Amino acid sequence: MLAFLLWLAITGYRGERVDESKDELPRIAKYPAIRDFADVGLWYRTLNPGFNRSLQYQEVKPGTGDVAACGQKVAIDVTEIVDPETHETKSDKMEFVISEGPVEALDRGVRGMKLGGERNLVAGARLVDDNKRELNAPDHYYTIALTDLYPRLPEGALPLTASTIREGIGGTLNCGTKGALKIRIRGKDDKIVYDSGEDPVIVQIGKSELGHGIDRGVVGMLEGEIRQLMIPPAYQPKGGKIPFPKTEIAIVEVMRIAYKEPGKEPSTEEASHEPDSEQIERDQTVTDHRGDDQSSGAESSR
Numbered sequence: 001m002l003a004f005l006l007w008l009a010i011t012g013y014r015g016e017r018v019d020e021s022k023d024e025l026p027r028i029a030k031y032p033a034i035r036d037f038a039d040v041g042l043w044y045r046t047l048n049p050g051f052n053r054s055l056q057y058q059e060v061k062p063g064t065g066d067v068a069a070c071g072q073k074v075a076i077d078v079t080e081i082v083d084p085e086t087h088e089t090k091s092d093k094m095e096f097v098i099s100e101g102p103v104e105a106l107d108r109g110v111r112g113m114k115l116g117g118e119r120n121l122v123a124g125a126r127l128v129d130d131n132k133r134e135l136n137a138p139d140h141y142y143t144i145a146l147t148d149l150y151p152r153l154p155e156g157a158l159p160l161t162a163s164t165i166r167e168g169i170g171g172t173l174n175c176g177t178k179g180a181l182k183i184r185i186r187g188k189d190d191k192i193v194y195d196s197g198e199d200p201v202i203v204q205i206g207k208s209e210l211g212h213g214i215d216r217g218v219v220g221m222l223e224g225e226i227r228q229l230m231i232p233p234a235y236q237p238k239g240g241k242i243p244f245p246k247t248e249i250a251i252v253e254v255m256r257i258a259y260k261e262p263g264k265e266p267s268t269e270e271a272s273h274e275p276d277s278e279q280i281e282r283d284q285t286v287t288d289h290r291g292d293d294q295s296s297g298a299e300s301s302r
Helices: 002-011 032-037 040-047 104-109 212-218
Strands: 055-061 064-067 073-083 088-097 118-123 140-150 161-166 169-172 178-186 192-195 201-204 226-231 250-257
Touching: 055 104, 088 104, 104 118, 104 140, 178 212, 212 226, 212 250
Parallel strands: none
Antiparallel strands: 055 118, 073 088, 073 140, 118 140, 161 226, 178 192, 178 201, 178 250, 226 250
């Protein structure tokens, strides 16, 4: 090593110089196979299935009452900025059940709003049209106002509460997906009025199959998790095979177990959108992990 350093010092070797007059290396454009392989957009879309699916919102007016959540029917006034440069807008009125909205950006954007509230939304192109695969597809801009909500709590009524008795593991239970639940319902004087025992109840979250209270209370549960829900009468089902107190608070213990749909692997959904908006601070990007989405692979902004 010492001999090598001495040789460098004696000869004054400074390395090979690049002749800047030489032609540039052949450009990738001349080789289609290499060009396609090096397509940044292709790789971005492959590795980031949630591209152009970001959603940001800003509260304009807070509203009152309980927040809109999975499974509720909502009525909204929508104003979309069609052309940001000319400020051209178009307005519409829409009604839908949260989890079944015709425009995913609005379905997700209304979650967490209160009656009479207003929000500004900035939605990635694929939340409006999932076929828009261009990386530079422009965002969509909306202002929405929540004008009606059903079911909703009467003024002064106690809200639904949920507390975790045991933590779970694995993927979360999301709005619009199916889950298997073991349920025990207590009524007045702590009397058990229903117990599913070892036979779980299969429900699709957002369909109000067991009432809005169950839908609202189990979103985000992990496999093996146990929650206790205090469900007010307004959020209990009006009928069905499972008895609820209907005129008083229902105390419901829910345990989520692994569920496998016929022909599919056991559910391992990743957390909405998608954390629910009601759990997200204002002006924060709402990410979607469905990647079908959410609903879906991982979410990424453009």
